[in-house]
Amino acid sequence: MLQLQNFTPVAEVAESKAAILADNFIPRSKERIRVLRIAHASLTPALRGRERALARCFPDIDLEVVTPPRWREAEVEVETEPDEYFPVRTARTYLSKHIQLFLYDPRPIIEALKRHQPHIIDMNHEPYSVPCAEVLTLRRLYAPQAHIVMQTAQNIMKKYPFPFSVLEKRAFRQVSAAYMCSATVQEVLTDKGFQKPMEIVPFGVDLDMFKPVKRSPNETVTISYIGRLLPAKGLLVLIDALAQIKSENWKLLIVGDGPERKATEERIKEHGLEDRCEFVGAIPYDQTPFYFQKTDVLVVPTITTGKIREQFGRVIVEAMACNVPVIGSTCGAIPEVIADAGIVVPENNSNALAVQLRRVINDEELRNNLAAAGRKRVETHYTWERVAEQIHSVYSHVLNENRG
Numbered sequence: 001m002l003q004l005q006n007f008t009p010v011a012e013v014a015e016s017k018a019a020i021l022a023d024n025f026i027p028r029s030k031e032r033i034r035v036l037r038i039a040h041a042s043l044t045p046a047l048r049g050r051e052r053a054l055a056r057c058f059p060d061i062d063l064e065v066v067t068p069p070r071w072r073e074a075e076v077e078v079e080t081e082p083d084e085y086f087p088v089r090t091a092r093t094y095l096s097k098h099i100q101l102f103l104y105d106p107r108p109i110i111e112a113l114k115r116h117q118p119h120i121i122d123m124n125h126e127p128y129s130v131p132c133a134e135v136l137t138l139r140r141l142y143a144p145q146a147h148i149v150m151q152t153a154q155n156i157m158k159k160y161p162f163p164f165s166v167l168e169k170r171a172f173r174q175v176s177a178a179y180m181c182s183a184t185v186q187e188v189l190t191d192k193g194f195q196k197p198m199e200i201v202p203f204g205v206d207l208d209m210f211k212p213v214k215r216s217p218n219e220t221v222t223i224s225y226i227g228r229l230l231p232a233k234g235l236l237v238l239i240d241a242l243a244q245i246k247s248e249n250w251k252l253l254i255v256g257d258g259p260e261r262k263a264t265e266e267r268i269k270e271h272g273l274e275d276r277c278e279f280v281g282a283i284p285y286d287q288t289p290f291y292f293q294k295t296d297v298l299v300v301p302t303i304t305t306g307k308i309r310e311q312f313g314r315v316i317v318e319a320m321a322c323n324v325p326v327i328g329s330t331c332g333a334i335p336e337v338i339a340d341a342g343i344v345v346p347e348n349n350s351n352a353l354a355v356q357l358r359r360v361i362n363d364e365e366l367r368n369n370l371a372a373a374g375r376k377r378v379e380t381h382y383t384w385e386r387v388a389e390q391i392h393s394v395y396s397h398v399l400n401e402n403r404g
Contacts, residue, residue, distance in 0.1 A: 032062040033395060036116055036146070038109065038135055039124035040099065042067040042088075044081045046286045049204050050391065053384035055085040058392050064116050066109055068093050074228055075257045075282035100129040106138055113143040120395050124151040127171035127194075128164040136174050147176040147398050151201075153311045155184035155332055157191060168192070176398045179391065181312040182333035197401070199394050202337070204384035205317045209286075212323035212375070213293045221250045221361045224295040224324075226288065226315050229258035232308035234301030234329060236260075236267050240350035241301075241357055243271035248361045250276070255291045257282040288315075292322040296367065297360050300328040303348045310334050316342070317382040320374030325367050327356055341373040 035054075042048050042065050055063045069090040070079050080090050091108040095101060112118075121139055125132040127150060139146055150171065160168060172194050179201040180186050186198055223242070227233060235254070242252060254264070254277065261279070268277050280291065292298070298319040302310045310332030319326050320341060328334040329347035338344055343360070345352040360367055380386075 032060050033120060033399070034062045034116055034118045035064070035120045035122055035395065036112055036118040036143075037063060037065045037122045037124075038104075038131075039065070039067055039122075039151075040071055040093075040102075040131070041073055041124070043071055043073065043078045044285070045083055046206070046209065047073070047078070048083060049206055049384040050387050052083065052085050053204070053388035054391055057385055057388045061392065061395075062116075064089065064112055064118075066091050066104075066112055068104075072097070073285065076284055078284070095130070100126060100131075103130060103134055106134065109135070109138050110142050113138060113146070118143060118146045119399060120149055121146045122149045122151065122391075122395075123175075126152055126154050127175070128160050128168035130167075132171055133167045136171060140174075147402060148174060149394060149398060150175045150178045152178055152180050152189065153185055155182065155188050155311050156306070156309050157188050172196075176402065177394055179394050182336055184309065184333045184336070185311060197394070197397060199390060201387055201390045201394070202382055203312050203314045203317065204387035205314075205321045205378055205382050207321055207379070207383060210289050210292065210318045210321035212371075215293070219249055221248075221296045222253055222294055223250055223297045223299060223357065223361075224253040224255065224291065225299055225301075226255040226291060226295075226319075227300075228256050229254070229260040229264060230308070231260050231263075232303050232305045233258075233260065234303045234331075234348070235264045237303065237348055237350050237353060238299055238301045239264065239267045239271060239273070241353035242273060242276075244350065244354040245358045245361070246271075246273075248358055250357075250361055252277040253280065253291065253294065254278065255280040255283060255288075288318065289322065292319055292324055295319070295322075295324050297357070298324050298326045299353070299357075300326065300334055301347070301353060302329050302331040302334065304331050313337050317378050320378045321382075323371040323375050325360060325370035326374060327353070327360065329353075339377065341377040342370055 037051055051065055054061055063086040065088045067080055082088055089108050089112055091104040093102040093104060095103045123135050177197040179199045181202050186200055268274055300313055300316055312333050316326050316337045326338055326342035328338050328344055330344060331347045335344045343356050345356050
């Protein structure tokens with residue numbers, strides 16, 4: 001990556017010109033705003049909610065997307081698909097499968113920069129990452145007129161070793177604005193000294209995809225966990241809580257896979273709960289609504305560690321959209337997302353979780369009230385259309401602030 005940064009003397013000339021061009025460039029009032037979105041997970045229409053809403057709701061946006069031809073998303077290999085709203089270009093990835101360490105094949109990005117001549121590059125990469133550094137270098141060389149808007153989600157305060165600390169500082173200097181999914185991310189970015197405009201723009205939910213369905217009455221309450229099976233996701237805390245309420249009428253549905261599966265299975269066996277727990281395994285994203293429609297209560301029991309602090313919790317808003325009550329821990333952004341439309345319990349506390357699970361299992365009226373509150377909260381704050389409005393506002397602010 002450092003080799004990409006050290007193009008000389010060409011890079012130095014490009015950066016010098018860019019400092020003049022970028023500061024004085026803004027599209028004419030009647031010209032559409034050309035946006036190049038570079039994101040590793042914008043693979044399928046179902047995973048492009050923000051981009052599709054932006055293109056659908058704002059005709060003044062001329063959008064192109066660059067994404068890998070395939071990516072492993074939530075333990076599932078996903079192939080990139082085209083989109084009816086905008087061109088989708090693919091750039092293969094090299095060097096590493098780690099989300100912060102890979103390199104794009106630069107050629108498709110260079111072609112997009114030359115052809116599209118974007119006013120805005122909307123980049124979904126962390127400021128310290130290798131792909132961020134690559135995009136910044138390519139922008140300086142091939143589209144110096146473009147302003148960088150960075151989508152970031154890191155909400156754990158870390159001091160990175162060289163060269164990542166240098167890459168982070170460079171990104172802070174060169175991006176024009178940042179938007180993030182929660183206040184916990186904004187706090188970290190502020191503490192690191194980022195002084196450009198920032199906006200909290202949450203993840204959204206497709207209300208046509210995630211919607212309530214009428215279910216047949218069932219005395220057994222289905223409690224679900226939907227997500228990756230990782231140590232910090234709190235599956236063992238959930239199992240320990242359920243072991244305390246064996247007398248209640250419930251079953252557990254676990255949708256997802258990951259390295260914590262064996263430990264989870266062992267803990268279930270230890271408590272003698274095998275007959276009440278079902279593992280579905282990893283599923284494609286577009287199958288997620290089917291399992292929410294089988295769910296009476298979603299639990300998000302994440303635990304804060306040195307590596308994990310819940311950045312948002314997309315399953316929370318998806319569950320709420322399906323009229324599914326949510327119980328979440330105090331980890332990271334979970335309380336911020338749930339607010340007063342669900343139940344929040346202290347993280348890593350199986351006793352507190354058991355109390356609330358028992359309460360929700362035995363109180364159908366409470367479940368109905370939480371379901372209604374959750375759906376209302378999603379409709380107010382978390383539709384993709386609302387997200388698109390916020391992103392469009394960020395773009396407009398960046399361009400207006402940099403008017404010559």
